Amino acid sequence: MWKLCNIAKIRPILSLRDAETLIHAFVSSRLDYCNVLLSGLPNYAIRSLQLVQNAAARLLTKTRKYDHITPVLSELLTPYTPARPLRSLDAALLVLPSINKKSLGFRAFAYCAPSLWNTLPLHVKEASSVENFKSRLKTHLYSLFYGLP
DSSP, X not given: OHHHHHHHHHGGGSOHHHHHXXXXXXXXXXXXXXXXXXXXXXXXXXXXXXXXHHHHHHHHHXXXXXXXXXXXXXXXXXXXXXXXXXXXXXXXXXXXXXXXXHHHHTTSHHHHHHHHHHHSOHHHHTOSSHHHHHHHHHHHHHHHHHTOO
């Protein structure tokens, strides 16, 4: 968190691209580093990591502390819109960012999250609430693991 404070001090003189590079180098890369280990943590442990990620997004977008962060985070995701009408238009897909390094780039959250989202079936992605989404996701993963139809 102290690295975010240091970046915040010089943020007014940084361009968006430079700020994004610094935040990725010092914050996002640390969160991405142990993605596999972090996925099974309880909510109380993930909350502090989520606060760091939200603070980084606020710093990057120059959002005030008490503004809602959800609209800001949703602006950072790019929905897939095909150049011409395709059947995948209504599939709720996300754009996969281009990656430079084949070995480590596929493990980054920025690539991995949209990739996993795009593999989910449409009925899971179209859940009406978070609880409904969790239930459908759990059922889907259970059926994948145990080979059920």
